[in-house]
Amino acid sequence: MTRALPVLTVLIGLIVIWYAAAVWMNSTWVYDQAERAGTTVTFAEMVPQTMSQDRPLLPPPHQVGAELWKGLFGQAITSKRSLVYHGYVTFKGTMMGFGLGIITGVLLAMAIVRFRVMDMSVMPWAIISQTIPIVALAPMIITLSSQLGLSGREVPKAIIAAYLSFFPVLVSMVKGLRSPDQMQLDLLKTYGASDAATFLKLRLPASMPYFFASLKVAVAASLVGTIVGELPTGAIEGLGARMLIGSQFGEPLIMWASLFASAILAGLLILVVGIVERLAQKRMGAPA
Incomplete structure:
Protein backbone atom coordinates (compact mmCIF):
# COMPACT_ATOMS: atom_id res chain seq x y z
CA MET A 1 0.00 0.00 0.00
CA VAL A 47 -20.95 22.04 -15.03
CA PRO A 48 -23.34 19.07 -15.39
CA GLN A 49 -23.89 19.92 -19.05
CA THR A 50 -20.15 19.69 -19.75
CA MET A 51 -20.11 16.14 -18.40
CA SER A 52 -22.54 14.55 -20.85
CA GLN A 53 -22.10 16.13 -24.28
CA ASP A 54 -22.32 13.87 -27.33
CA ARG A 55 -19.29 15.45 -29.01
CA PRO A 56 -17.27 17.24 -26.34
CA LEU A 57 -14.05 19.05 -27.10
CA LEU A 58 -12.48 17.16 -24.20
CA PRO A 59 -14.41 14.11 -22.99
CA PRO A 60 -14.37 13.74 -19.19
CA PRO A 61 -12.87 10.54 -17.76
CA HIS A 62 -16.18 8.80 -17.08
CA GLN A 63 -17.32 9.23 -20.70
CA VAL A 64 -14.02 7.87 -22.01
CA GLY A 65 -14.22 4.98 -19.55
CA ALA A 66 -17.77 4.12 -20.63
CA GLU A 67 -16.81 4.19 -24.32
CA LEU A 68 -13.70 2.11 -23.63
CA TRP A 69 -15.75 -0.47 -21.72
CA LYS A 70 -18.29 -0.63 -24.52
CA GLY A 71 -15.55 -1.09 -27.11
CA LEU A 72 -13.77 -3.81 -25.14
CA PHE A 73 -16.63 -5.75 -23.59
CA GLY A 74 -19.87 -4.46 -25.12
CA GLN A 75 -19.26 -5.85 -28.62
CA ALA A 76 -18.54 -9.24 -30.10
CA ILE A 77 -14.78 -9.49 -30.61
CA THR A 78 -15.39 -10.13 -34.32
CA SER A 79 -17.37 -6.91 -34.66
CA LYS A 80 -15.80 -4.06 -36.62
CA ARG A 81 -16.79 -1.81 -33.72
CA SER A 82 -14.91 -3.88 -31.16
CA LEU A 83 -11.67 -2.45 -29.81
CA VAL A 84 -10.51 -6.01 -29.19
CA TYR A 85 -10.79 -6.71 -32.92
CA HIS A 86 -8.97 -3.52 -33.87
CA GLY A 87 -6.40 -4.12 -31.14
CA TYR A 88 -5.64 -7.54 -32.60
CA VAL A 89 -5.07 -6.01 -36.04
CA THR A 90 -2.65 -3.48 -34.54
CA PHE A 91 -1.04 -6.22 -32.43
CA LYS A 92 -0.21 -8.26 -35.55
CA GLY A 93 1.49 -5.33 -37.23
CA THR A 94 3.32 -4.49 -34.01
CA MET A 95 4.72 -7.99 -33.64
CA MET A 96 5.85 -8.11 -37.27
CA GLY A 97 7.67 -4.80 -36.92
CA PHE A 98 8.99 -5.70 -33.47
CA GLY A 99 10.48 -8.95 -34.73
CA LEU A 100 12.01 -7.25 -37.76
CA GLY A 101 13.39 -4.48 -35.57
CA ILE A 102 15.00 -6.97 -33.16
CA ILE A 103 16.66 -8.91 -35.99
CA THR A 104 17.92 -5.73 -37.65
CA GLY A 105 19.15 -4.16 -34.42
CA VAL A 106 20.93 -7.29 -33.15
CA LEU A 107 22.63 -8.05 -36.48
CA LEU A 108 23.82 -4.48 -36.91
CA ALA A 109 25.08 -4.40 -33.31
CA MET A 110 27.05 -7.61 -33.83
CA ALA A 111 28.59 -6.20 -37.01
CA ILE A 112 29.43 -2.87 -35.37
CA VAL A 113 31.15 -4.56 -32.41
CA ARG A 114 33.02 -7.00 -34.63
CA PHE A 115 34.13 -4.66 -37.43
CA ARG A 116 35.47 -1.19 -36.77
CA VAL A 117 34.54 -0.02 -40.26
CA MET A 118 30.88 -0.79 -39.49
CA ASP A 119 31.14 1.25 -36.30
CA MET A 120 32.54 4.23 -38.18
CA SER A 121 30.18 4.01 -41.16
CA VAL A 122 26.85 2.52 -40.06
CA MET A 123 26.42 3.84 -36.52
CA PRO A 124 26.35 7.56 -37.48
CA TRP A 125 23.74 6.85 -40.15
CA ALA A 126 21.64 4.85 -37.69
CA ILE A 127 21.66 7.85 -35.35
CA ILE A 128 20.82 10.27 -38.15
CA SER A 129 17.93 8.08 -39.27
CA GLN A 130 16.13 8.72 -35.99
CA THR A 131 16.06 12.48 -36.60
CA ILE A 132 13.61 12.05 -39.51
CA PRO A 133 9.98 12.53 -38.38
CA ILE A 134 8.14 9.25 -38.83
CA VAL A 135 4.96 11.07 -39.92
CA ALA A 136 6.91 12.41 -42.90
CA LEU A 137 8.63 9.11 -43.63
CA ALA A 138 5.55 6.89 -43.40
CA PRO A 139 3.93 8.02 -46.69
CA MET A 140 7.26 7.51 -48.49
CA ILE A 141 7.57 3.96 -47.15
CA ILE A 142 4.01 3.18 -48.23
CA THR A 143 4.61 4.57 -51.73
CA LEU A 144 7.89 2.69 -52.16
CA SER A 145 6.32 -0.53 -50.89
CA SER A 146 3.57 -0.18 -53.48
CA GLN A 147 6.09 0.46 -56.25
CA LEU A 148 8.07 -2.63 -55.23
CA GLY A 149 4.96 -4.77 -55.45
CA LEU A 150 4.60 -5.29 -51.71
CA SER A 151 0.82 -5.28 -51.74
CA GLY A 152 -1.34 -5.04 -48.65
CA ARG A 153 -1.07 -2.81 -45.62
CA GLU A 154 0.77 -5.17 -43.26
CA VAL A 155 4.23 -4.88 -44.85
CA PRO A 156 4.43 -1.05 -44.82
CA LYS A 157 3.18 -0.99 -41.23
CA ALA A 158 5.79 -3.58 -40.24
CA ILE A 159 8.57 -1.59 -41.91
CA ILE A 160 7.50 1.62 -40.15
CA ALA A 161 7.29 -0.21 -36.81
CA ALA A 162 10.71 -1.80 -37.36
CA TYR A 163 12.18 1.60 -38.25
CA LEU A 164 11.24 2.91 -34.80
CA SER A 165 12.03 -0.24 -32.83
CA PHE A 166 15.43 -1.26 -34.21
CA PHE A 167 17.34 1.75 -32.85
CA PRO A 168 16.95 1.15 -29.09
CA VAL A 169 17.87 -2.49 -29.66
CA LEU A 170 20.91 -1.49 -31.69
CA VAL A 171 22.24 1.03 -29.16
CA SER A 172 21.64 -1.22 -26.15
CA MET A 173 23.14 -4.29 -27.79
CA VAL A 174 26.26 -2.37 -28.83
CA LYS A 175 26.64 -1.20 -25.23
CA GLY A 176 25.94 -4.69 -23.89
CA LEU A 177 28.30 -6.52 -26.23
CA ARG A 178 31.05 -4.09 -25.28
CA SER A 179 30.35 -4.27 -21.55
CA PRO A 180 32.90 -7.05 -20.70
CA ASP A 181 36.13 -5.45 -19.50
CA GLN A 182 39.55 -6.07 -21.00
CA MET A 183 40.61 -8.42 -18.20
CA GLN A 184 37.73 -10.79 -18.99
CA LEU A 185 38.56 -10.71 -22.70
CA ASP A 186 42.25 -11.34 -21.99
CA LEU A 187 41.38 -14.27 -19.72
CA LEU A 188 39.46 -15.98 -22.51
CA LYS A 189 42.36 -15.37 -24.87
CA THR A 190 44.70 -17.15 -22.47
CA TYR A 191 42.32 -20.12 -22.61
CA GLY A 192 42.62 -20.08 -26.39
CA ALA A 193 38.97 -19.16 -26.93
CA SER A 194 37.99 -18.26 -30.47
CA ASP A 195 36.07 -15.10 -31.39
CA ALA A 196 32.91 -17.16 -31.68
CA ALA A 197 33.43 -18.70 -28.24
CA THR A 198 34.15 -15.28 -26.74
CA PHE A 199 30.93 -13.98 -28.23
CA LEU A 200 28.80 -16.91 -27.02
CA LYS A 201 30.38 -17.35 -23.58
CA LEU A 202 31.06 -13.75 -22.60
CA ARG A 203 29.72 -10.97 -24.80
CA LEU A 204 26.24 -12.38 -25.43
CA PRO A 205 25.42 -13.24 -21.77
CA ALA A 206 26.76 -9.85 -20.67
CA SER A 207 24.46 -8.09 -23.14
CA MET A 208 21.22 -9.69 -21.93
CA PRO A 209 20.31 -7.04 -19.29
CA TYR A 210 20.81 -4.33 -21.93
CA PHE A 211 18.88 -6.34 -24.51
CA PHE A 212 15.77 -6.84 -22.40
CA ALA A 213 15.81 -3.22 -21.23
CA SER A 214 15.82 -2.14 -24.87
CA LEU A 215 12.96 -4.50 -25.73
CA LYS A 216 10.62 -2.65 -23.37
CA VAL A 217 11.34 0.56 -25.25
CA ALA A 218 11.33 -1.11 -28.65
CA VAL A 219 7.95 -2.83 -28.25
CA ALA A 220 6.31 0.47 -27.29
CA ALA A 221 8.02 2.20 -30.23
CA SER A 222 6.87 -0.58 -32.52
CA LEU A 223 3.28 -0.06 -31.40
CA VAL A 224 3.57 3.67 -32.08
CA GLY A 225 5.03 2.94 -35.52
CA THR A 226 2.18 0.55 -36.33
CA ILE A 227 -0.46 3.09 -35.33
CA VAL A 228 1.27 5.82 -37.35
CA GLY A 229 1.49 3.42 -40.29
CA GLU A 230 -2.26 2.84 -40.17
CA LEU A 231 -3.06 6.51 -40.64
CA PRO A 232 -1.85 7.24 -44.21
CA THR A 233 -2.64 3.79 -45.62
CA GLY A 234 -6.36 4.34 -45.69
CA ALA A 235 -6.78 1.40 -43.31
CA ILE A 236 -10.21 0.79 -41.84
CA GLU A 237 -8.96 -1.70 -39.26
CA GLY A 238 -6.61 -1.20 -36.35
CA LEU A 239 -6.49 1.22 -33.43
CA GLY A 240 -4.80 3.89 -35.53
CA ALA A 241 -7.56 3.66 -38.14
CA ARG A 242 -10.13 3.84 -35.34
CA MET A 243 -8.55 7.06 -34.06
CA LEU A 244 -8.58 8.51 -37.57
CA ILE A 245 -12.23 7.60 -38.07
CA GLY A 246 -13.13 9.26 -34.77
CA SER A 247 -11.27 12.40 -35.82
CA GLN A 248 -12.71 12.58 -39.33
CA PHE A 249 -16.32 12.00 -38.28
CA GLY A 250 -16.21 14.24 -35.22
CA GLU A 251 -16.48 11.40 -32.69
CA PRO A 252 -13.96 12.30 -29.97
CA LEU A 253 -15.15 9.51 -27.69
CA ILE A 254 -14.14 6.90 -30.27
CA MET A 255 -10.76 8.58 -30.66
CA TRP A 256 -10.08 8.76 -26.92
CA ALA A 257 -11.24 5.20 -26.28
CA SER A 258 -8.93 3.95 -29.03
CA LEU A 259 -6.08 5.96 -27.53
CA PHE A 260 -6.55 4.34 -24.12
CA ALA A 261 -6.93 0.91 -25.73
CA SER A 262 -3.53 1.50 -27.34
CA ALA A 263 -2.07 2.41 -23.95
CA ILE A 264 -3.50 -0.78 -22.44
CA LEU A 265 -2.03 -2.84 -25.30
CA ALA A 266 1.37 -1.19 -24.80
CA GLY A 267 1.25 -1.95 -21.08
CA LEU A 268 0.41 -5.61 -21.72
CA LEU A 269 3.24 -5.96 -24.25
CA ILE A 270 5.76 -4.45 -21.84
CA LEU A 271 4.47 -6.78 -19.12
CA VAL A 272 5.00 -9.79 -21.38
CA VAL A 273 8.55 -8.63 -22.16
CA GLY A 274 9.19 -8.37 -18.41
CA ILE A 275 7.93 -11.92 -17.87
CA VAL A 276 10.14 -13.24 -20.67
CA GLU A 277 13.08 -11.36 -19.14
CA ARG A 278 12.58 -13.01 -15.74
CA LEU A 279 12.26 -16.44 -17.33
CA ALA A 280 15.46 -15.88 -19.32
CA GLN A 281 17.33 -14.70 -16.22
CA LYS A 282 16.15 -17.73 -14.30
CA ARG A 283 17.25 -19.96 -17.17
CA MET A 284 20.69 -18.34 -17.13
CA GLY A 285 21.03 -18.85 -13.38
CA ALA A 286 20.47 -15.27 -12.25
CA PRO A 287 19.32 -14.86 -8.63
CA ALA A 288 15.55 -14.52 -8.15
Whole structure:
Protein backbone atom coordinates (compact mmCIF):
# COMPACT_ATOMS: atom_id res chain seq x y z
CA MET A 1 0.00 0.00 0.00
CA THR A 2 2.87 2.35 0.81
CA ARG A 3 4.35 1.84 -2.66
CA ALA A 4 1.00 2.34 -4.37
CA LEU A 5 0.14 5.57 -2.54
CA PRO A 6 2.37 7.90 -4.63
CA VAL A 7 1.03 6.37 -7.85
CA LEU A 8 -2.57 6.75 -6.70
CA THR A 9 -1.90 10.33 -5.61
CA VAL A 10 -0.59 11.28 -9.03
CA LEU A 11 -3.46 9.43 -10.72
CA ILE A 12 -6.08 11.24 -8.64
CA GLY A 13 -4.36 14.56 -9.36
CA LEU A 14 -4.42 13.89 -13.10
CA ILE A 15 -8.11 12.96 -13.00
CA VAL A 16 -8.96 16.16 -11.12
CA ILE A 17 -7.03 18.25 -13.66
CA TRP A 18 -8.72 16.33 -16.48
CA TYR A 19 -12.21 17.05 -15.10
CA ALA A 20 -11.34 20.72 -14.60
CA ALA A 21 -10.04 20.98 -18.16
CA ALA A 22 -13.17 19.22 -19.48
CA VAL A 23 -15.41 21.74 -17.71
CA TRP A 24 -13.38 24.65 -19.05
CA MET A 25 -13.20 23.46 -22.66
CA ASN A 26 -16.75 22.10 -22.93
CA SER A 27 -18.31 25.16 -21.30
CA THR A 28 -17.93 27.05 -24.59
CA TRP A 29 -20.62 24.94 -26.20
CA VAL A 30 -22.96 25.33 -23.20
CA TYR A 31 -22.67 29.11 -23.14
CA ASP A 32 -23.02 29.27 -26.93
CA GLN A 33 -26.25 27.26 -26.81
CA ALA A 34 -27.59 29.45 -24.01
CA GLU A 35 -26.77 32.58 -25.98
CA ARG A 36 -28.55 31.22 -29.03
CA ALA A 37 -31.60 30.48 -26.91
CA GLY A 38 -31.47 33.92 -25.30
CA THR A 39 -31.05 32.53 -21.80
CA THR A 40 -28.35 32.61 -19.15
CA VAL A 41 -26.63 29.69 -17.48
CA THR A 42 -25.13 29.70 -14.01
CA PHE A 43 -21.91 27.89 -13.18
CA ALA A 44 -23.82 25.26 -11.24
CA GLU A 45 -26.04 24.61 -14.26
CA MET A 46 -23.15 24.66 -16.70
CA VAL A 47 -20.95 22.04 -15.03
CA PRO A 48 -23.34 19.07 -15.39
CA GLN A 49 -23.89 19.92 -19.05
CA THR A 50 -20.15 19.69 -19.75
CA MET A 51 -20.11 16.14 -18.40
CA SER A 52 -22.54 14.55 -20.85
CA GLN A 53 -22.10 16.13 -24.28
CA ASP A 54 -22.32 13.87 -27.33
CA ARG A 55 -19.29 15.45 -29.01
CA PRO A 56 -17.27 17.24 -26.34
CA LEU A 57 -14.05 19.05 -27.10
CA LEU A 58 -12.48 17.16 -24.20
CA PRO A 59 -14.41 14.11 -22.99
CA PRO A 60 -14.37 13.74 -19.19
CA PRO A 61 -12.87 10.54 -17.76
CA HIS A 62 -16.18 8.80 -17.08
CA GLN A 63 -17.32 9.23 -20.70
CA VAL A 64 -14.02 7.87 -22.01
CA GLY A 65 -14.22 4.98 -19.55
CA ALA A 66 -17.77 4.12 -20.63
CA GLU A 67 -16.81 4.19 -24.32
CA LEU A 68 -13.70 2.11 -23.63
CA TRP A 69 -15.75 -0.47 -21.72
CA LYS A 70 -18.29 -0.63 -24.52
CA GLY A 71 -15.55 -1.09 -27.11
CA LEU A 72 -13.77 -3.81 -25.14
CA PHE A 73 -16.63 -5.75 -23.59
CA GLY A 74 -19.87 -4.46 -25.12
CA GLN A 75 -19.26 -5.85 -28.62
CA ALA A 76 -18.54 -9.24 -30.10
CA ILE A 77 -14.78 -9.49 -30.61
CA THR A 78 -15.39 -10.13 -34.32
CA SER A 79 -17.37 -6.91 -34.66
CA LYS A 80 -15.80 -4.06 -36.62
CA ARG A 81 -16.79 -1.81 -33.72
CA SER A 82 -14.91 -3.88 -31.16
CA LEU A 83 -11.67 -2.45 -29.81
CA VAL A 84 -10.51 -6.01 -29.19
CA TYR A 85 -10.79 -6.71 -32.92
CA HIS A 86 -8.97 -3.52 -33.87
CA GLY A 87 -6.40 -4.12 -31.14
CA TYR A 88 -5.64 -7.54 -32.60
CA VAL A 89 -5.07 -6.01 -36.04
CA THR A 90 -2.65 -3.48 -34.54
CA PHE A 91 -1.04 -6.22 -32.43
CA LYS A 92 -0.21 -8.26 -35.55
CA GLY A 93 1.49 -5.33 -37.23
CA THR A 94 3.32 -4.49 -34.01
CA MET A 95 4.72 -7.99 -33.64
CA MET A 96 5.85 -8.11 -37.27
CA GLY A 97 7.67 -4.80 -36.92
CA PHE A 98 8.99 -5.70 -33.47
CA GLY A 99 10.48 -8.95 -34.73
CA LEU A 100 12.01 -7.25 -37.76
CA GLY A 101 13.39 -4.48 -35.57
CA ILE A 102 15.00 -6.97 -33.16
CA ILE A 103 16.66 -8.91 -35.99
CA THR A 104 17.92 -5.73 -37.65
CA GLY A 105 19.15 -4.16 -34.42
CA VAL A 106 20.93 -7.29 -33.15
CA LEU A 107 22.63 -8.05 -36.48
CA LEU A 108 23.82 -4.48 -36.91
CA ALA A 109 25.08 -4.40 -33.31
CA MET A 110 27.05 -7.61 -33.83
CA ALA A 111 28.59 -6.20 -37.01
CA ILE A 112 29.43 -2.87 -35.37
CA VAL A 113 31.15 -4.56 -32.41
CA ARG A 114 33.02 -7.00 -34.63
CA PHE A 115 34.13 -4.66 -37.43
CA ARG A 116 35.47 -1.19 -36.77
CA VAL A 117 34.54 -0.02 -40.26
CA MET A 118 30.88 -0.79 -39.49
CA ASP A 119 31.14 1.25 -36.30
CA MET A 120 32.54 4.23 -38.18
CA SER A 121 30.18 4.01 -41.16
CA VAL A 122 26.85 2.52 -40.06
CA MET A 123 26.42 3.84 -36.52
CA PRO A 124 26.35 7.56 -37.48
CA TRP A 125 23.74 6.85 -40.15
CA ALA A 126 21.64 4.85 -37.69
CA ILE A 127 21.66 7.85 -35.35
CA ILE A 128 20.82 10.27 -38.15
CA SER A 129 17.93 8.08 -39.27
CA GLN A 130 16.13 8.72 -35.99
CA THR A 131 16.06 12.48 -36.60
CA ILE A 132 13.61 12.05 -39.51
CA PRO A 133 9.98 12.53 -38.38
CA ILE A 134 8.14 9.25 -38.83
CA VAL A 135 4.96 11.07 -39.92
CA ALA A 136 6.91 12.41 -42.90
CA LEU A 137 8.63 9.11 -43.63
CA ALA A 138 5.55 6.89 -43.40
CA PRO A 139 3.93 8.02 -46.69
CA MET A 140 7.26 7.51 -48.49
CA ILE A 141 7.57 3.96 -47.15
CA ILE A 142 4.01 3.18 -48.23
CA THR A 143 4.61 4.57 -51.73
CA LEU A 144 7.89 2.69 -52.16
CA SER A 145 6.32 -0.53 -50.89
CA SER A 146 3.57 -0.18 -53.48
CA GLN A 147 6.09 0.46 -56.25
CA LEU A 148 8.07 -2.63 -55.23
CA GLY A 149 4.96 -4.77 -55.45
CA LEU A 150 4.60 -5.29 -51.71
CA SER A 151 0.82 -5.28 -51.74
CA GLY A 152 -1.34 -5.04 -48.65
CA ARG A 153 -1.07 -2.81 -45.62
CA GLU A 154 0.77 -5.17 -43.26
CA VAL A 155 4.23 -4.88 -44.85
CA PRO A 156 4.43 -1.05 -44.82
CA LYS A 157 3.18 -0.99 -41.23
CA ALA A 158 5.79 -3.58 -40.24
CA ILE A 159 8.57 -1.59 -41.91
CA ILE A 160 7.50 1.62 -40.15
CA ALA A 161 7.29 -0.21 -36.81
CA ALA A 162 10.71 -1.80 -37.36
CA TYR A 163 12.18 1.60 -38.25
CA LEU A 164 11.24 2.91 -34.80
CA SER A 165 12.03 -0.24 -32.83
CA PHE A 166 15.43 -1.26 -34.21
CA PHE A 167 17.34 1.75 -32.85
CA PRO A 168 16.95 1.15 -29.09
CA VAL A 169 17.87 -2.49 -29.66
CA LEU A 170 20.91 -1.49 -31.69
CA VAL A 171 22.24 1.03 -29.16
CA SER A 172 21.64 -1.22 -26.15
CA MET A 173 23.14 -4.29 -27.79
CA VAL A 174 26.26 -2.37 -28.83
CA LYS A 175 26.64 -1.20 -25.23
CA GLY A 176 25.94 -4.69 -23.89
CA LEU A 177 28.30 -6.52 -26.23
CA ARG A 178 31.05 -4.09 -25.28
CA SER A 179 30.35 -4.27 -21.55
CA PRO A 180 32.90 -7.05 -20.70
CA ASP A 181 36.13 -5.45 -19.50
CA GLN A 182 39.55 -6.07 -21.00
CA MET A 183 40.61 -8.42 -18.20
CA GLN A 184 37.73 -10.79 -18.99
CA LEU A 185 38.56 -10.71 -22.70
CA ASP A 186 42.25 -11.34 -21.99
CA LEU A 187 41.38 -14.27 -19.72
CA LEU A 188 39.46 -15.98 -22.51
CA LYS A 189 42.36 -15.37 -24.87
CA THR A 190 44.70 -17.15 -22.47
CA TYR A 191 42.32 -20.12 -22.61
CA GLY A 192 42.62 -20.08 -26.39
CA ALA A 193 38.97 -19.16 -26.93
CA SER A 194 37.99 -18.26 -30.47
CA ASP A 195 36.07 -15.10 -31.39
CA ALA A 196 32.91 -17.16 -31.68
CA ALA A 197 33.43 -18.70 -28.24
CA THR A 198 34.15 -15.28 -26.74
CA PHE A 199 30.93 -13.98 -28.23
CA LEU A 200 28.80 -16.91 -27.02
CA LYS A 201 30.38 -17.35 -23.58
CA LEU A 202 31.06 -13.75 -22.60
CA ARG A 203 29.72 -10.97 -24.80
CA LEU A 204 26.24 -12.38 -25.43
CA PRO A 205 25.42 -13.24 -21.77
CA ALA A 206 26.76 -9.85 -20.67
CA SER A 207 24.46 -8.09 -23.14
CA MET A 208 21.22 -9.69 -21.93
CA PRO A 209 20.31 -7.04 -19.29
CA TYR A 210 20.81 -4.33 -21.93
CA PHE A 211 18.88 -6.34 -24.51
CA PHE A 212 15.77 -6.84 -22.40
CA ALA A 213 15.81 -3.22 -21.23
CA SER A 214 15.82 -2.14 -24.87
CA LEU A 215 12.96 -4.50 -25.73
CA LYS A 216 10.62 -2.65 -23.37
CA VAL A 217 11.34 0.56 -25.25
CA ALA A 218 11.33 -1.11 -28.65
CA VAL A 219 7.95 -2.83 -28.25
CA ALA A 220 6.31 0.47 -27.29
CA ALA A 221 8.02 2.20 -30.23
CA SER A 222 6.87 -0.58 -32.52
CA LEU A 223 3.28 -0.06 -31.40
CA VAL A 224 3.57 3.67 -32.08
CA GLY A 225 5.03 2.94 -35.52
CA THR A 226 2.18 0.55 -36.33
CA ILE A 227 -0.46 3.09 -35.33
CA VAL A 228 1.27 5.82 -37.35
CA GLY A 229 1.49 3.42 -40.29
CA GLU A 230 -2.26 2.84 -40.17
CA LEU A 231 -3.06 6.51 -40.64
CA PRO A 232 -1.85 7.24 -44.21
CA THR A 233 -2.64 3.79 -45.62
CA GLY A 234 -6.36 4.34 -45.69
CA ALA A 235 -6.78 1.40 -43.31
CA ILE A 236 -10.21 0.79 -41.84
CA GLU A 237 -8.96 -1.70 -39.26
CA GLY A 238 -6.61 -1.20 -36.35
CA LEU A 239 -6.49 1.22 -33.43
CA GLY A 240 -4.80 3.89 -35.53
CA ALA A 241 -7.56 3.66 -38.14
CA ARG A 242 -10.13 3.84 -35.34
CA MET A 243 -8.55 7.06 -34.06
CA LEU A 244 -8.58 8.51 -37.57
CA ILE A 245 -12.23 7.60 -38.07
CA GLY A 246 -13.13 9.26 -34.77
CA SER A 247 -11.27 12.40 -35.82
CA GLN A 248 -12.71 12.58 -39.33
CA PHE A 249 -16.32 12.00 -38.28
CA GLY A 250 -16.21 14.24 -35.22
CA GLU A 251 -16.48 11.40 -32.69
CA PRO A 252 -13.96 12.30 -29.97
CA LEU A 253 -15.15 9.51 -27.69
CA ILE A 254 -14.14 6.90 -30.27
CA MET A 255 -10.76 8.58 -30.66
CA TRP A 256 -10.08 8.76 -26.92
CA ALA A 257 -11.24 5.20 -26.28
CA SER A 258 -8.93 3.95 -29.03
CA LEU A 259 -6.08 5.96 -27.53
CA PHE A 260 -6.55 4.34 -24.12
CA ALA A 261 -6.93 0.91 -25.73
CA SER A 262 -3.53 1.50 -27.34
CA ALA A 263 -2.07 2.41 -23.95
CA ILE A 264 -3.50 -0.78 -22.44
CA LEU A 265 -2.03 -2.84 -25.30
CA ALA A 266 1.37 -1.19 -24.80
CA GLY A 267 1.25 -1.95 -21.08
CA LEU A 268 0.41 -5.61 -21.72
CA LEU A 269 3.24 -5.96 -24.25
CA ILE A 270 5.76 -4.45 -21.84
CA LEU A 271 4.47 -6.78 -19.12
CA VAL A 272 5.00 -9.79 -21.38
CA VAL A 273 8.55 -8.63 -22.16
CA GLY A 274 9.19 -8.37 -18.41
CA ILE A 275 7.93 -11.92 -17.87
CA VAL A 276 10.14 -13.24 -20.67
CA GLU A 277 13.08 -11.36 -19.14
CA ARG A 278 12.58 -13.01 -15.74
CA LEU A 279 12.26 -16.44 -17.33
CA ALA A 280 15.46 -15.88 -19.32
CA GLN A 281 17.33 -14.70 -16.22
CA LYS A 282 16.15 -17.73 -14.30
CA ARG A 283 17.25 -19.96 -17.17
CA MET A 284 20.69 -18.34 -17.13
CA GLY A 285 21.03 -18.85 -13.38
CA ALA A 286 20.47 -15.27 -12.25
CA PRO A 287 19.32 -14.86 -8.63
CA ALA A 288 15.55 -14.52 -8.15
